[in-house]
Amino acid sequence: MNETASWPFHKVLIANRGEIAVRVIQACRELGLVTVAVYSEADRDALHVQLADESHEIGPAPAAQSYLNIPRIIEVARESGAGAVHPGYGFLAENALFARTCIEAGLVFVGPTPESMAAVGGKIAARALAERLGVPVVPGATAALESVEQAATVAARVGYPVAIKASAGGGGRGLKVVATPEELPGALESARREGAAYFADPTVFMERYLTAPRHIEVQVAGDTHGAVVAVGTRDCSVQRNHQKLIEEAPAPLAPALARRIMAAAERLAADIGYAGAGTAEFLVEGDEFFFLEMNTRIQVEHTVTEAVTGLDMVKMQLRVAAGEPLPFTREDCVPFGHAIECRINAEDPTARFRPGPGLLRRYRPPTGPGVRVDSGVYQGYTIPSSYDSMIAKLITWGRDRDEARRRMARALEQFDIAGVPSTVTFHHLVMTDEAFAAGGVPTTYLAGLDLSELESYDMATDSAATPTTPTAPTSGETLQTAGPGETFVVDVNDKRFTVRVASARRSRRASRGDRQDATTDGSAPGTVTSPMHGVVLRVAVAAGQEVAAGDLLMTVEAMKMENEITAPRAGSVASLDVAAGATVDAGTILATIG
Ligand code: MV4
Numbered sequence: 001m002n003e004t005a006s007w008p009f010h011k012v013l014i015a016n017r018g019e020i021a022v023r024v025i026q027a028c029r030e031l032g033l034v035t036v037a038v039y040s041e042a043d044r045d046a047l048h049v050q051l052a053d054e055s056h057e058i059g060p061a062p063a064a065q066s067y068l069n070i071p072r073i074i075e076v077a078r079e080s081g082a083g084a085v086h087p088g089y090g091f092l093a094e095n096a097l098f099a100r101t102c103i104e105a106g107l108v109f110v111g112p113t114p115e116s117m118a119a120v121g122g123k124i125a126a127r128a129l130a131e132r133l134g135v136p137v138v139p140g141a142t143a144a145l146e147s148v149e150q151a152a153t154v155a156a157r158v159g160y161p162v163a164i165k166a167s168a169g170g171g172g173r174g175l176k177v178v179a180t181p182e183e184l185p186g187a188l189e190s191a192r193r194e195g196a197a198y199f200a201d202p203t204v205f206m207e208r209y210l211t212a213p214r215h216i217e218v219q220v221a222g223d224t225h226g227a228v229v230a231v232g233t234r235d236c237s238v239q240r241n242h243q244k245l246i247e248e249a250p251a252p253l254a255p256a257l258a259r260r261i262m263a264a265a266e267r268l269a270a271d272i273g274y275a276g277a278g279t280a281e282f283l284v285e286g287d288e289f290f291f292l293e294m295n296t297r298i299q300v301e302h303t304v305t306e307a308v309t310g311l312d313m314v315k316m317q318l319r320v321a322a323g324e325p326l327p328f329t330r331e332d333c334v335p336f337g338h339a340i341e342c343r344i345n346a347e348d349p350t351a352r353f354r355p356g357p358g359l360l361r362r363y364r365p366p367t368g369p370g371v372r373v374d375s376g377v378y379q380g381y382t383i384p385s386s387y388d389s390m391i392a393k394l395i396t397w398g399r400d401r402d403e404a405r406r407r408m409a410r411a412l413e414q415f416d417i418a419g420v421p422s423t424v425t426f427h428h429l430v431m432t433d434e435a436f437a438a439g440g441v442p443t444t445y446l447a448g449l450d451l452s453e454l455e456s457y458d459m460a461t462d463s464a465a466t467p468t469t470p471t472a473p474t475s476g477e478t479l480q481t482a483g484p485g486e487t488f489v490v491d492v493n494d495k496r497f498t499v500r501v502a503s504a505r506r507s508r509r510a511s512r513g514d515r516q517d518a519t520t521d522g523s524a525p526g527t528v529t530s531p532m533h534g535v536v537l538r539v540a541v542a543a544g545q546e547v548a549a550g551d552l553l554m555t556v557e558a559m560k561m562e563n564e565i566t567a568p569r570a571g572s573v574a575s576l577d578v579a580a581g582a583t584v585d586a587g588t589i590l591a592t593i594g
Pocket residue numbers: 138163170171172173175207208209210211213215239241242283292443
């Protein structure tokens with residue numbers, strides 16, 4: 001007789017795919033719960049489909065027709081006799097309507113109540129909650145910006161640079177940094193448009209923009225009996241375009257500061273009656289911290305918290321959803337040692353992390369003490385182009401941070417991936433980088449890192465390494481599946497984008513911030529071409545005008561994001577080849593700098 005015999009559900013539908021679906025299946029099995037997988041047409045060969053007790057196809061590859069198809073998922077839950085639904089992360093995980101629909105269909109939603117979700121779903125509301133509880137927020141305005149004049153008044157009060165953020169935003173979408181009053185009207189309009197396009201909500205607000213903060217978050221857990229515990233801190237400062245690449249626990253912070261941040265997270269969660277797993281995000285500068293937002297889901301990086309606490313966050317979610325008390329107390333949450341996670345993606349770190357899904361010709365993950373690999377792939381599997389390009393999460397644990405870091409470098413050396421590009425070499429470079437080794441790097445760290453040596457990177461710098469150990473894919477082995485002109489869909493922070501490969505040889509310089517460098521045609525220096533298919537929104541220069549390198553030439557909208565096209569060098573605008581409103585392709589000549 002297992003502990004779940006008396007639970008209100010015995011069968012769990014997992015409304016997700018990939019490694020998190022596998023992770024939930026594993027937790028269910030350990031609890032003696034029966035699992036139901038759902039999958040799209042693109043996921044017929046996926047690992048989660050093979051590991052679940054039963055699996056049901058729910059629709060075509062596009063997530064809108066499968067993993068986001070609420071009526072179809074509810075239908076499968078009913079047909080299979082599932083009593084609960086676990087949403088994983090991304091897709092429907094933070095959709096209060098989905099949670100409510102599950103509950104109304106008589107299904108237990110494995111997550112917080114729709115009311116808890118709604119209380120922190122909007123950033124302005126979350127900021128207001130923090131202020132009411134005395135949790136610090138970045139100086140700004142906890143109200144929607146209604147006019148340029150009002151925005152200018154707030155900006156003058158808090159000081160430039162400021163950030164204009166979409167209230168419904170997330171993952172950096174709808175975030176505009178404004179350095180001077182002159183840029184304010186344009187940025188306000190642009191943030192509004194992005195908010196409307198992405199989240200169907202043009203509401204924006206303002207904060208002072210912190211230029212080199214650290215991104216710290218707190219894992220929280222609560223139950224339906226009123227218990228709330230801050231489980232631990234994580235540092236997620238190593239990001240690229242708001243995509244986390246490395247996370248660690250506990251965050252390298254002075255103990256007193258860590259305690260203050262944990263207490264703040266606990267207060268926020270307790271106030272909204274939080275049940276299940278959640279994360280409070282903060283920015284940290286010096287010994288100051290500021291609440292950003294609350295995520296009401298299990299996160300990708302929950303693994304590092306598990307590694308240092310020995311707790312199982314997914315089993316906790318299931319227990320709490322069944323009405324059980326939180327299976328641990330604050331005293332159980334004292335971290336032991338240190339853990340680091342690398343998100344190993346099928347992306348080419350020498351080509352601006354261009355995704356390269358496709359056939360995994362070889363896949364042999366590392367093993368050994370202190371190594372955990374969470375993954376939804378296997379050798380011979382084809383990573384579909386319809387979703388994110390994650391291959392695996394590699395997590396190492398050590399008695400201290402340095403042991404975890406060195407162990408990670410060792411595990412990366414042992415990770416044998418061929419057929420698709422991977423970030424293994426990139427991750428190795430970071431693990432052996434002096435600044436990362438010292439700990440506590442800010443969010444600006446990655447943009448300043450020189451990745452040029454990745455072109456011919458050798459992980460076996462240690463002479464003790466076995467020379468026959470297979471290493472990361474060399475360019476000869478790499479099977480590029482996406483060529484020029486091909487399009488594919490990627491998921492970045494739960495949002496879908498269609499990406500078009502502009503040309504086979506792209507600039508290998510990483511762009512700074514969200515400024516999109518125009519590609520220059522190799523045969524004609526000064527020719528500015530569009531890096532992507534899109535529509536010219538505004539042209540900022542006139543023919544004949546003198547420009548400096550980096551000056552804004554025009555804005556191209558692609559996938560509802562505004563991309564600034566800047567001058568590749570100083571000179572005069574010799575030709576202006578497009579006007580506002582023009583549809584351009586990747587490679588279309590936009591202007592010439594003479
Ligand atoms: C900020 C910030 C600095 N100042 N807000 C926005 C999305 C969220 N997940 C993180 N965000 C940030 N908000 C203020 N007032 C810095 C970030 C930020 C960030 C910004 C640019 C590039 C990378 C970043 C990584 C983490 C956080």
